[in-house]
Amino acid sequence: MVDKTPLGGIFSDGLVVNRRQLLATGAGLGLAGLFIPQGVFAQDAAKQEGPKKGGKLTVVFPTNPSTLDPYTGFTASELTILAAVYDRLVDVDPHTLEARPGLAKSWDISNPNEIVLNLQENVTFHDGTPCDAEAVKFNLQRGKDHPRSVVKADLASIQNMEVQSPTRLVLKLSKPDSALILMFAERAGMISSPKALQSLGDKYGREAVGSGPWKLVRWVDNDVVEFARNENYWQKELPYLDAINFRIIPETNTALRAVVAGEADIVLRLAGPQITSAQKAEKLSVVVAPTLGSLYIYLNFGRPPFDNVKVRQALNYAVDREVFNQIAFNGLSKPAWTLLAPELWAHDQSLTNTYPYNPEKAQALLKEAGHARLKFTISGPSDQASRQRLEILADQLKKAGFDPQIQLAPLVEASAAFFGQKVDALWSRWTGRPDPSQAFYVNFSEQGVTNPSKTPPPPELFAAMEASRAVNDKEERKKAIAKVEKLVNDLALGVPIVYEPEVDALGKRVKGYDPNLLGKPFFNKTWVKDD
C-alpha cells in the first residue's frame, strides 16, 4: 500500500491503450487523438518491423532504490529496476497477471500441501555460479530468516524445502497456499547468487548479482543505476537493449524536461499537470495503461464507528466517484468498487456500481446506526495532490452526514497513525498485489497489515478467504475469489474510490514498451530505433 511514487495522474478511460496494441504500434502513440486500429496485433507489427538488438535506453525513475537486494528493499516501485538484474521464479502475463514460466519452467501444485518447482536448465548467475534448486532454496531460506527481510510474510507458509535434483525443488507448506506462486512474480521470486550473498554479507544490495537480462555496472546514489547486457542470458534472443540506465530524478517536471531534451527516453508515472505538458511536446508519446492500484479509504472496521456495517455502507454511498473523477482527474479515471482491478483475471465483472452516489440513503443508514451526524478522524498523505483529493471527498462526505476530521502527514506517518489506531480511517492508495487473494488477506485477515485492530474477519468471510487459497484450479479459484470479493463488497470493509492507471511519456525512439498491470514496467522486450 505504501508507495513512494507521487500520487497523481490524468488519464482517460476511452484513451487507455491496450498494451498489445501499444506493442503493435511500437508505442508511437500520442494521447491526443489516440486511434488504435482494431485487429492490429504484435505479430503483424513484428512482420513490418522486428525488434532490433543494441542501443541504450535511459529511464527516468523518481526514487533512488532503497537497495538492490530484493529481499530487504522497501520501495514498491523499484521492482522495475530490480527486474533488470534479477529473474523471477514466475513471470506474469502483463495484461492479466496470470502466472507464466520464469526461472521456474513449470510447477506442480497437485498436492495442496506442497509445491514442486521445476527450474530452467543451465541458468547461471552473472558471477558464473549455477542458478539451480540449491540456489533457490538458499534464497527462500534467507527470505524467511533475514532480520530485515520484507518477504517474510510472503514466504510464511513454506515450512521446509527439499532439493530433489538441480532443477527440482519441493516446497513443503504448513497449509495450502495457492497465492504463493504469484508471490514469486515479485520480490520473493527474485533470486540472487548465493555466492555473492555470502561473500558480500551486509554489503549485498549495493552490489547485485542475479541471473537477469542485464548486469549491474554501477549504482551512483541519487544519480543513476547502470546496467549492461548479460551476454550469457538464458533466454537467447533477449534482451534487445545493450544497456539500460535508470536516472534518478525525483522532481516530475525536471524528469519530463530530461525526456523532452532527449537526455532520457522514458519518464514513468506522470502527475496531472505534467501530462498536459507531455501531450503538448511533439517529441513525446504519452502512454496510459491500467494498473492494479486504486485510491482507497481504509477503515478501522474493528472499533466504533466503523465496526457497524451500516456506517461503512453509508460512507460508500456518500462518495460521488464520478464527480471525484471529474474534479481530481479531469474525468479521465474510472470509478472503483472493489480492491480488484477490472483487468485482473479474477475480478467479478458484476460488481460494478454497487454503491451508487446517494447521500439520502447514506444519511438514512447513519440514522439507522444511531447517528444524526457522524464525526470521525482520517489521516492522509500531505502531498499536494493527495490533500486536494481528500478535500474533494471530505466535501462530499459532509453533504451526506459525515464530519471527517482530517490529519495530514507524510505518507509513512499518515499510515502509521492509522495502523497505531490513532485515527479511524486512512486516505491512501491500494497498490495491488499479484495474487488476487492477497488483497483480502493483507487488508482483512486477523494478521492483516491494514487491519489495525487485528479484528478477526466475520466467519463467513474468513472461510471464503481460506477457501480461495485452498483450491488450485483456475476456474474454481476464480469462483472462490469472486465469493470473497462479493462478501467484502457487501460488508463495505473499505471505500474504493477510483482505479489509478499509469501514465508514462516516451521518446519516439522507444519501441516495444509494454507496461504491466503491476504498475511496475519491465524493459526486457523493449528496443530502440534510431533514425
Place this chain on the structure above:
Amino acid sequence: MRSYARIIGRRLLHMLPIVLLATFLIFGLMQLVPGDVALTLAGDYATPELVEQIRQYYHLDQPFVVQYGQWLWNALHGDLGRSFLSQEEVTVSIMRTLPKTMLIGVMSILIALAIGMPIGMTAALRRGSWIDSMVTAISSLGVALPSFWLAMLLASFFALSLNWFPATGAGEPITVNFADAVWHSVLPAIAVASSSVAEIARQVRSAMIGIMGKQYIRTLHAKGLTPAKIVWQHGLKNMAVTILTLIGLLISGTLGATVVVEAIFAIPGIGSMIANAAVSKDFPIIQGVVLVMVLIVIGVNLVVDLLCITFDPRLRRS
C-alpha cells in the same frame, strides 16, 4: 605573523564547541520531527515485529544521547557510518556530491561578482542618475526573484528551446571531465547567482559611496590623480574587506540555495542529498553533511578573516 597564528588558534578552539553544538542540535531536532525511519525501511505491508527488529538493528531503540554518543565516537575515529536508506558510506556520498555543489557555488559567486561589482560601482559613481535607479531596481528584483522560478525559465529557454545547455544532470565528475562538469553547471550557477548579484551590487554600491565620501579621496583628487586611478587603486582596495566579508557570507548562503536549484536541474549534489535525507530521517547522512557544512563555513570564515587582516592592518589590533 603572531596575529595570524592567534586567529587560527582561537578559531580552531572555537570550532570544537560549534561542531559539537551544531551536530547535537540537528540530531536533537531530528528526534523532535515526527517520523520513524524504521517505518520506511520496513517497507510495504510491514508487521510491527519487523519494524521493531529494524529499530533494534539500527540501534534506533536506544536513548537519544546514546545514539548521539555512538555517532560522535565513530565520527572522531573517522567513521561517519552508512546511509540507512542506501547503505552507502556517508564519506563516499559526501565526496561524490560535494564537488558538484561546490562547482555550482563557486561558479555562481564568480558570475555574481563579475556582474554585481561593476554595476554596483557604476551605480555608486553615478549616484542619483538613471543608471543608479535602474541598478537599485534590478537589485530589488534579483533579491525578490525566486531562484527556482528563474531556474525553470533558464532550463526551458536555454536548454529546451535553444539547446545550448543540458536540461538536467551534472555531467561527468569534475576530475574526469572538467569542461563537461562546468558546462552542466552554467544554468544552475546563473540561477543561484541571481540573488547574489543583487546582494553584491547593493553592498558594493553603498561601500563605494561611503569610500568616495572619505576625506582621503578628496585629498587624492586634490593631488591631481585621475578619477579612474582613484577608484581602481584606492577605492577598490579599501572596499576589499567589505567584498571579502560578503563573499564569505555568500559561500555559506549558496550552499543552502543550491538545494532547490539542484532539484530542478536533477543534479545529484549535496543539497539534494540532504533534502532527501531530511525527509526520510536518514540520520547518518544528515549528521555527516551537517558536520561538513559546519566545517566549510568555519573554514571560509577563517580564510576571510585572515585575508581581511592582510588587506586592512588596522583589524589586527582588534
